[in-house]
Amino acid sequence: MVRRTRFDDSDCPVARSVDAIGDWWSLLIVRDAFDGSRRFGEFQRSLGVAKNILTTRLRALVAGGILDAVPASDGSAYHEYVLTPKGKALFPVIVALRQWGEGHFFAPGEPHSELTDRRYGQPLRALEVHATDGRRLDADDTIVNKVL
Secondary structure: OOOOOOOOOOOOHHHHHHHHHOOHHHHHHHHHHHOOOOOHHHHHHHHOOOHHHHHHHHHHHHHOOOEEEEEOOOOOOOEEEEEOHHHHOOHHHHHHHHHHHHHHOOOOOOOOOOOEOOOOOOEOOOOOEEOOOOOEEOHHHOOOOOOO
16 A cells, blocks of 8 residues: 655645545545535435545544544433534635636536525635635735745
């Protein structure tokens, strides 16, 4: 089996973030947690992932502080998975991936799921990156500076 390259000591925040998430199954688990999934069976049904893969990914997300395993809310012997504050901080990442996917992988008018504002039932505005003075920025407006 090929050993996975680790980036947990990299000086790049993107590399460390990718290392913490692990893979695409983990991002889909986090997506489902935002959508209300809490139990192993709910994740398994939604994703159709093999139980051994799901078990491994859930353990890694718990170990990484992204999910907590807590006693089941119904008092049963099972436990549930809930997003930690660190996990909830992934919300803009999930929204950005969703909006990127909507913009690049669906034909005009093609049906797809839509994230809406719970209060008003309206779709979210596109995420934007802004400078401290409020200007909208794109990749050409930024540079990576190494902080010592």
